[in-house]
Amino acid sequence: MYTHLTSMLPPHSFKDKTVLITGGGTGLGKSIATYLSSLGANIVITGRRDNVLHDTADEISKATGGKVLAVAGDVRKIEDVENTLKQAVDTFGRVDVLLNNAAGNFVSPTERLSHRAFESVIGIVLQGSINYTLTVGKYWIAENIKGNILNITTTYAFTGTAFTVPSACAKAGVMALTRSLAVEWGSKYGIRVNAVSPGPFPTEGAWQRLIPESLKDLVDPAKKIPLKRVGEHQELANLCAYLMSDYAAYINGADITIDGGEWLMGAGSFNGYLNIPDQMWDMLDAMRKSKS
Ligand code: HXC
Ligand code: NAP
Numbered sequence: 001m002y003t004h005l006t007s008m009l010p011p012h013s014f015k016d017k018t019v020l021i022t023g024g025g026t027g028l029g030k031s032i033a034t035y036l037s038s039l040g041a042n043i044v045i046t047g048r049r050d051n052v053l054h055d056t057a058d059e060i061s062k063a064t065g066g067k068v069l070a071v072a073g074d075v076r077k078i079e080d081v082e083n084t085l086k087q088a089v090d091t092f093g094r095v096d097v098l099l100n101n102a103a104g105n106f107v108s109p110t111e112r113l114s115h116r117a118f119e120s121v122i123g124i125v126l127q128g129s130i131n132y133t134l135t136v137g138k139y140w141i142a143e144n145i146k147g148n149i150l151n152i153t154t155t156y157a158f159t160g161t162a163f164t165v166p167s168a169c170a171k172a173g174v175m176a177l178t179r180s181l182a183v184e185w186g187s188k189y190g191i192r193v194n195a196v197s198p199g200p201f202p203t204e205g206a207w208q209r210l211i212p213e214s215l216k217d218l219v220d221p222a223k224k225i226p227l228k229r230v231g232e233h234q235e236l237a238n239l240c241a242y243l244m245s246d247y248a249a250y251i252n253g254a255d256i257t258i259d260g261g262e263w264l265m266g267a268g269s270f271n272g273y274l275n276i277p278d279q280m281w282d283m284l285d286a287m288r289k290s291k292s
Contacts, residue, residue, distance in 0.1 A: 007038070008238035013245050014041035018092040020084065021045050022075055022132055023102030025053040027203035028152065030060075031233035032099065032240050037066035039241060044069045044088040044095070046080075047102065067092070075102050075128025081135045094143070097244045098136045100129040100151045100174070105167045106209045118166045125170035129177060133193075137181075141189055148192040150244050151178050153255065155197045155263040164210065175255060182253030192252040194243050199259025201231035227260035 002008075019036050023029040024045030033043050037060050045068065047053050053070035060068045071087050073080030088095050104124035108117070129151060140147045156164070157171035178195040185191040200221035211219060222230055239258055242248055257263065265271055 004235040004238070005232055006234070007035070009039055009241055009245060009247070011038075012040045013241070013247070014039040016040075017096045018042040018044065018088060018094060019097040019099060019244065020088055020095050020132075020136065021099040021101055022128065023047055024099075025049065025056045025070070027205045028198070028201060028233060028236060029099070029101040030056050032101070032237045033068070034060050034063060035234070035237035035241055036244075037061075037064040037068060040066070041097075042067045042069075042092045044071060044084065044092070046071050046073050046075075046084045048072065048074050075131055076123045078131055078135070081131045085135055085139060089139075094145065095136060095139070096145065096147050098132055098147065098149045099240070099244065100132055100149065102128055103152070103167070105164055105206070107163045109163065110165045113166070118169075121166035122170045122173075125167060126173040126177075129174050133177065133181065137185060137191065140191060141185075146190040148194070148244060149178075149181070150240055151175075151193070151195040152240075153178075153195045153197050155199055155257055155259050157197060158255075159263055159267070178255065179253050186252045192248075194248075194251060194253065195255040196236070196240055196243065197255055197257045197259070198231060198236055199225065199257075199262040201233060201236055221262070224265055225260040225262045226265055229260065231258065231260065 014036050019041045021029050021033050021043065024033045024043070025047040029045070033045055037043050043060065043066065045053055045056060050072040053072055057068040057070040060066065069088060069091050071084045073084050075081065085095065102124060104121045133149060136147065151174050153171040153174050156168045157175045161168050175195060178193050181191070182193040185193065222228060236258060239256060243251060243254070243256070
């Protein structure tokens, strides 16, 4: 049976492709890496924790039989970024796709933040994506490779949000990077650049920082999503894999939201009426008709 929990693309869709995934050792990056590996891709994962990366690389290889290279490094340090690309090319011969997925985030009233707290999140999310995009993009241009980039942003990149303001600023910057380069590098070099904006997809990294147990009733994501559930990693992996694959050859500069309708639920002026029971609509109807 084919559902959102099953693989969407045909086997071997990524045969002979190498995909470099920042933050691929955990969470959504790990899930996407696992799926791409099952579709035949060579995978390169990077993050700061060497042990986490190597455990993930072993786990994926065992599950899929694919090749996974783990390279420890910080996306904020350009020498680490250059080293990751060099090791990837030395190992697999080339890199075809870049997934900018690494992120840093936490919740806090903005007036409590130091400038270094802002700098930390902007450094990982925005400067980190820029560092990888520039390094891999220059390599593609020099080698005449028509690669593609997928950036993981989030819905509050376009709505803004209280209490994770550094992340909102950084993700909005990544969105601007996506749309700008889709035109510039798309026109000049045939390099596609797209983004995916997920709503809530439970991961340890995000949940422990953003939805601590003691506060979870205040922001329980499933309660404010029209489809009344959080996302499943496979459905996000399906979307990301499609956008990075050659099936999406004409998709460039897109930002695809995958959030069960969450951000629109908060936006519509009259969405609060969802709480009105049918009997009350019946009464309102009866009152209207009695007046006409
Ligand atoms: C206020 C904080 C803070 C917090 C750190 N700082 N945590 N300020 N509240 N909770 C401040 C520190 O005091 C310091 O400022 C500055 O930030 C840098 O702190 P470091 O610990 O040195 O930073 P660093 O080692 O670079 O770690 C980065 C990090 C950390 C972002 C702080 O959480 C991290 O490594 N995160 C990686 C994984 C992650 O965040 N995953 C979740 C992604 S989820 P001072 O002034 O004291 O020096 C996501 C979901 C989006 O993005 C959408 C969900 C729906
Ligand atoms: P996660 O598991 O915490 O993933 C973040 C990854 O980034 C970690 O593997 C981390 O590894 C890496 N990273 C952080 N700082 C880094 C640095 N300086 N250099 C290199 N790597 C670094 O969280 P996640 O939920 O899977 O998030 C993945 C992506 O999805 C992020 O872009 C996030 O904003 C986005 N997103 C998530 C959700 C959600 O609901 N989960 C919703 C919308 C968007 P190290 O700590 O080892 O470096």
